[in-house]
Amino acid sequence: MxxxxxxxxxxxxxxxxxxxxxxxxxxxxxxxxxxxxxxxxxxxxxxxxxxxxxxxxxxxxxxxxxxxxxxxKEPSLLTMEDINDLINLAIDMEEWEWAKDLVNRKQVMSTK
The missing domain is CATH 2.30.30.10 (Integrase, C-terminal domain superfamily, retroviral)
Structure with missing residues (x-):
């Protein structure tokens, strides 16, 4: 508590x-x-x-x-382009939760 x-x-x-x-x-x-x-x-x-x-x-x-x-533990080995490619792949596969997580990760990366 x-x-x-x-x-x-x-x-x-x-x-x-x-x-x-x-x-x-x-x-x-x-x-x-x-x-x-x-x-x-x-x-x-x-x-x-x-x-x-x-x-x-x-x-x-x-x-x-x-x-x-x-x-x-946070360093990202993925570039923005990599994240965009993964987002597109997740959408193509209709893996909406994964796509959402990737979009959130992209937003975090863009603020750094």
């Missing part, structure tokens, strides 16, 4: 077992009493406070260490 004093910028770990982000780190973007918006891999996900756990507070050494590890 997320403590009441968790705030934007803190890192959390998703503990909702049937979720696609189960056991992944995210950063709190916004928090209300009943829900928490977190950024995971460039996407916003919304959880109840009892579905996530505090991993590291913003400004602490552990926070910086985890952020560095997460950023080191």
């Amino acid at each position: 997320l403590p009441d004093n968790a705030r934007s910028g803190d890192l959390v770990l998703v503990h909702k077992e049937d979720d696609e982000y189960f056991y992944m780190y995210g950063e709190i973007v916004e928090r209300t009493e009943s829900k928490v918006k977190i950024m995971i891999n460039g996407r916003i996900a919304i959880y109840a406070p009892d579905e996530i756990h505090l991993a590291a507070r913003a400004g602490r050494n552990l926070h910086e260490e985890i952020k560095e590890q997460l950023e080191s």
Whole structure:
């Protein structure tokens, strides 16, 4: 469960077992009493406070260490042209979920 004093910028770990982000780190973007918006891999996900756990507070050494590890895992070996080709392939194969994920990845890449 997320403590009441968790705030934007803190890192959390998703503990909702049937979720696609189960056991992944995210950063709190916004928090209300009943829900928490977190950024995971460039996407916003919304959880109840009892579905996530505090991993590291913003400004602490552990926070910086985890952020560095997460950023080191992010390098994309695909170019924008590669992503566009994969999007077209996914559409041709009618793999709509894959196409959606690729479009999201392209948006994340274009903001870097």
